[in-house]
Amino acid sequence: MIDLTNKDLMPNLCLIDGKWCExxxxxRVNVTNxxxxxxxxxxxxxxxxxxxxAVLAAHSAGKAWRQLTGKSRAEILRRWFELxxxxxxxLAKILSAEQGKPIKEAKGEIAYAAxxxxxxxxxxxxxxxxxxxxxxxxxxxxxxxEPIGVCAAITPxxxxxxxxxxxxxxxxxxxxxIIIKPATQTPLTAIALAVLSEQAGVPAGVLQxxxxxxxxxxxxxxxxxxxxxxxxxxxxxVGRLLMRQCSDNIKKVSLELGGNAPFIVFDDANLDKAVEGxxxxxxxxNGQTCVCANRILVQDGIYDRFAAKLADxxxxxxxxxxxxxxxxxxxxxxxxxxxxxxxMIDEALALGAKQVTKREIHTDPxxxxxxxxxxxxxxxxxxxxxxxxxxxxxxxxxxxxxEEAIELANDTEFGLASYLYTSSINTYIQVSEALEYGMxxxxxxxxxxxxxxxxxxxxxxxxxxxxxYGIEDYLEIKYVCLGGLE
Ligand code: SIN
Numbered sequence: 277m278i279d280l281t282n283k284d285l286m287p288n289l290c291l292i293d294g295k296w297c298e299x300x301x302x303x304r305v306n307v308t309n310x311x312x313x314x315x316x317x318x319x320x321x322x323x324x325x326x327x328x329x330a331v332l333a334a335h336s337a338g339k340a341w342r343q344l345t346g347k348s349r350a351e352i353l354r355r356w357f358e359l360x361x362x363x364x365x366x367l368a369k370i371l372s373a374e375q376g377k378p379i380k381e382a383k384g385e386i387a388y389a390a391x392x393x394x395x396x397x398x399x400x401x402x403x404x405x406x407x408x409x410x411x412x413x414x415x416x417x418x419x420x421x422e423p424i425g426v427c428a429a430i431t432p433x434x435x436x437x438x439x440x441x442x443x444x445x446x447x448x449x450x451x452x453x454i455i456i457k458p459a460t461q462t463p464l465t466a467i468a469l470a471v472l473s474e475q476a477g478v479p480a481g482v483l484q485x486x487x488x489x490x491x492x493x494x495x496x497x498x499x500x501x502x503x504x505x506x507x508x509x510x511x512x513x514v515g516r517l518l519m520r521q522c523s524d525n526i527k528k529v530s531l532e533l534g535g536n537a538p539f540i541v542f543d544d545a546n547l548d549k550a551v552e553g554x555x556x557x558x559x560x561x562n563g564q565t566c567v568c569a570n571r572i573l574v575q576d577g578i579y580d581r582f583a584a585k586l587a588d589x590x591x592x593x594x595x596x597x598x599x600x601x602x603x604x605x606x607x608x609x610x611x612x613x614x615x616x617x618x619x620m621i622d623e624a625l626a627l628g629a630k631q632v633t634k635r636e637i638h639t640d641p642x643x644x645x646x647x648x649x650x651x652x653x654x655x656x657x658x659x660x661x662x663x664x665x666x667x668x669x670x671x672x673x674x675x676x677x678x679e680e681a682i683e684l685a686n687d688t689e690f691g692l693a694s695y696l697y698t699s700s701i702n703t704y705i706q707v708s709e710a711l712e713y714g715m716x717x718x719x720x721x722x723x724x725x726x727x728x729x730x731x732x733x734x735x736x737x738x739x740x741x742x743x744x745y746g747i748e749d750y751l752e753i754k755y756v757c758l759g760g761l762e
Contacts, residue, residue, distance in 0.1 A: 278316060278373050280366045285468040288317045290487050292326060293333035294480020299488065300325050307464055310376040310644060311597040311607045319463045322488035327455070327496040330484045334426040334453035335502045337481025342423045342451035346400040349449060353397035356476035360390040360441075363472060367437065369599075371465045375436050377561055378596075378603035389437035389469075391726040392742060396445035399747050403450065416758040421751040423451030424528060425504035428497040430490075430518070432509045433609055434564045436462035440469055442730070442741045443507045443530075444483055450750035452505070453482045455497065461609060463487040494518060501525050505750065508532070509566070512690075512735045530739030530749045532566065532731060534664045535692030538685035539569035539721075540707065542678075543577035545697035546719075550578075551585045553721030554670065557695055559593065559648055560722075562605045563668040564613075566736075567693035567715070567724065570665055571654075572672045573681055579652075579674050586670065587632035587650040595645050605668060607644035614643040617667030624651055624658045624671060632672075662688070678703060682710045692732035695721060714740075 280286065289296040298304075303321040308314060341349070360367065364386045372382035408417040429443040440456055447454040458466035463485070470485045486493055497503050498521035505528040508518050512533040522529050539557055541550045557569040574582050598606035608614045621637060629651040631637070637647050646668055654660055654671035661673070675681045685694060685707075694713040698704055708716045714732040717723040724730060729740035739749045 278369050280369060282363055282366050285363065285366055285370065285471055286317060286464060287467065287471065288319050288464075289467070290320045290322060290326070291467070291470045291474070291483070291485045292330045293484070294474075299323070305460065307374050307461070309373050310461075310609055311599075313642070316373055317464060319467065319487050322486050323492040324496045326488070327486050327493045328500070330455045330486050331426060331497070331500050331502050333481035334455055334484060337479060338423070338425060338453040341453060341479060341482050344451070346403055346449070349451065350397045350400040352477045353393055353400060353445065353448060356473050356478065357390050357393040357397060359472040359476055360386060360393060360469070363468075364390075367465065367468055370468055371436055371462075372598040372606070374462045374464050375433060376598050376606040376609060378598045378606050379601060381561065382598065385435060385438050388724070388726075389441040392438065392441040392445040395726040395742070396449040396747060399446070399744065400449035403747065403751065414759060414761040416761065418756045418758070420754045420756065422754050424750055424752050425452060426502050427452045427454045427505040427507065427750060428503050429454055429456045430494060430497070430506070430508045430510065431456060431458050431466070433459035433461040434561055436465035437469060439509045440466055442746070446741075446747040447750045448478065448482065450747050452750050455484045455486055455503075457486050457488075457490070457493045457497070460487065460490070495521065498522050498527070499524065504528065505530070507739075507749070515737065528749065530741070531737040532739075532741060533692075533735060533737040534690055535566045535568070535732065535736055536570045536662070536664055536688040536690040537567060537693045537695065539572045540681050540685060540694075540696040541572070541574045541578060541582055542681070542696070542698040542700070542703055543575040544699045544703070545578060546699060547578065547581060547585060549719060550582060550697040551589055553695065553697060553717070553719070554586055555589055555721070557717070557721030558670045559590070559605060559668055562608060564609065564666050566664075568666070569670070569695060569721070571661060571684070572670050573675050573684055574672050575681070576674055576676050579672070583632050583650065583652045583672055587634070590648045590650050590670070591633050591635055593648055595647055605648060608646060608667060611643045613666065614646060617646060617665060617669060620659050620663065620665055620667075621649060621651070621669055624654060624660050627655065627658050629653045629658065629671065664690075678706060682707060686710070686712045689735040690732065691734035692736035693717065693723060
């Protein structure tokens with residue numbers, strides 16, 4: 277059980293057309309705590325029919341919502357932001373219980389989630405158009421930005437709150453309506469956010485939650501001609517499939533997909549700061565973020581000192597149930613994730629990598645909690661070089677020159693986040709400009725915030741979330757040519 281002050285946050289139902297409802301056939305699915313396996317609640321398991329209804333409701337609700345001024349929508353979003361913060365402790369408890377992340381990190385995620393709502397509430401008032409100097413006498417050329425219409429959001433389990441508000445915030449600010457399909461592992465946070473959106477005054481049908489089978493809901497959202505945009509955060513494999521499905525009716529898509537972030541430490545880096553940055557970039561959310569450092573590339577001259585210092589810090593991280601206030605790392609999301617990460621560690625060790633951390637890796641027989649690991653001597657032949665690890669493993673790769681670091685860093689199909697540590701302005705300029713990534717952190721391991729454009733290139737996705745660019749994905753450009761003037 278989750279001990280909440282505001283019990284209304286857990287109706288354990290979905291929200292369609294302003295009504296909290298069960299699935300048509302009464303199907304339900306359990307939500308469990310990944311730390312204990314305890315059943316926290318059950319929620320409706322919906323499919324095509326319910327999704328179809330949500331699309332029609334969103335279409336109908338959109339007619340009035342788009343007519344409101346940006347200022348009126350901003351006021352509603354502002355109230356939602358305030359309610360998110362007022363309920364931060366309860367929301368964090370729900371999030372931590374169903375996702376596993378430590379309570380202090382969960383509280384941080386709620387603040388991060390709320391920051392997108394606040395930011396886009398402000399942006400709602402700034403959807404500017406253009407006046408274009410005309411090329412023919414007697415004409416006036418103007419550009420208006422208009423809401424794209426019904427949007428769908430398919431969101432992941434690793435950030436059950438922030439990945440919803442990063443999509444719903446700009447959608448609602450722009451005058452769009454949104455149907456959210458949360459990850460089946462973490463629907464309780466999504467439902468709680470929707471409860472607060474309703475209290476904030478978001479009208480019926482403008483924000484809806486449909487939980488259930490990914491295939492049924494995803495297929496319906498992608499195929500439906502009234503859904504004009506899909507925003508997805510998740511794996512590149514699923515992103516490709518959704519993009520194909522959206523091509524039939526030429527939907528706009530935003531995709532925030534997998535990463536394989538290089539974290540480059542040059543000889544002249546500040547060692548303490550580089551270790552501090554690596555702890556955040558690698559072990560945030562137990563290594564389960566798309567921007568987590570995946571390959572730690574370390575220059576020969578600093579390699580041994582960096583490895584020892586990082587391993588020492590990692591050995592001191594507290595691995596515990598997320599509800600424990602001392603926890604730095606919680607459980608992995610499920611035993612499948614545990615098996616996948618273990619498989620990568622085993623393969624790297626078999627191919628010659630060495631464990632630098634002292635703690636035994638596997639001490640939990642239930643295979644939920646994994647002790648964090650630093651591996652030295654990692655090579656290109658290992659899966660930790662190619663694949664997104666999504667777990668608490670830091671493989672260290674040795675390099676000798678700036679050119680080699682750039683080549684290794686770019687040697688991947690992915691292009692989301694990258695990091696580099698140096699005290700040289702020349703290295704910073706040369707490397708940050710050469711990195712084929714949407715985001716570069718220089719002398720920092722934490723780059724995400726609401727005011728900066730989050731997104732990737734290559735197989736890491738399309739579009740940007742957050743920042744002044746984030747709302748553009750929810751807008752269409754309409755050009756009006758007024759002719760026949762005196
Ligand atoms: C993600 O892992 O998809 C999001 C991470 C972030 O927003 O920092």
